[in-house]
Amino acid sequence: MQFSKSTDYALHALIHLGQSEHPNNIGIKELSATLGVSESYLSKIMSKLRQDGIVRAVPGVNGGYELARPAEQITFLDVIQVIEGRQQLFECSNSNSRQHLLLAEEGTVRDQKRQGKCECLVAKVMNGAEQHLHQYLRERTIQSVLDEAFKRCDYEADKK
Amino acid sequence: MQFSKSTDYALHALIHLGQSEHPNNIGIKELSATLGVSESYLSKIMSKLRQDGIVRAVPGVNGGYELARPAEQITFLDVIQVIEGRQQLFECSNSNSRQHLLLAEEGTVRDQKRQGKCECLVAKVMNGAEQHLHQYLRERTIQSVLDEAFKRCDYEADKK
DNA sequence: TTATTGTGGATATCGTAGGTCCATTTTAAT
């Protein structure tokens, strides 16, 4: 149960894009050099981010990547879901077991069949956990990290 | 980013142990039949739970497993950590990159070296998320699921 | 003493994370 390295890379890449003052785009070379990740691999990740509308990409001379929307509208949850996929944290694997009958919500058996969803007591706890996690990650954006970094920078400057 | 099937099995096994009225222990055969999981595999999982003091096991005739402590003292977090391990949700993979210098806490560089910990801005967000998740999972116990199941049972009985 | 039950090591399979390479396509600059 860990976030993949790709998520790590994606977050750092987006932070770099967000902090950049350049008017022009940022190429994979610069990103690769900054993060210390191979161009080949990083480009796969950037490609995913583009497909999901997190960044824009332009090929050709002086091309590169830029954020597709303001950094304050790119949440950690967005990034994580693009890279890790959107499967649930917990997916029941044996809803046909004997035990299931005791824990599943009898009253909504028909709803389960209709929607393919499972609202048993175990899943309820786990899905609740997932919702909490998502809520937290929805409140953190690329911009919020940048803001904190700038704040800290100012503080360091003041000391001198 | 998903919990493993083993975690699923472990939770269900513990719920079965907790709900059982039997004075004697419950063998792997019964657990296997109830959950619909092979004896071989399930015994591995039970073994882990035993090593971490969640259940007690006794071999021999009429042996089996029982909870090592009351069900209200076995949290979801306990179970998950035993099965999934205790690695962090997020572990930085390139703290030597150029970018790291901008985000890491300059003022505590020496602390980082001493403790081997990383308190940068990205990790701060992710570790915060993990703490939230853990807090939620600490508040749910095997007993709390059983209680809800009983409550629902009574409700169903009332309707009849 | 013995039948029963859990333990742990060896082994197998399979999917996926992590990564590389290259041919192709797209674009801006000239």
Next chain:
DNA sequence: ATTAAAATGGACCTACGATATCCACAATAA
């Protein structure tokens, strides 16, 4: 229009962990 720079996507590779099985052995209560 040409060309060089840059992103794209497919093929391919490797290592590792999740899932699972089997069996010899240890422990225990009847």
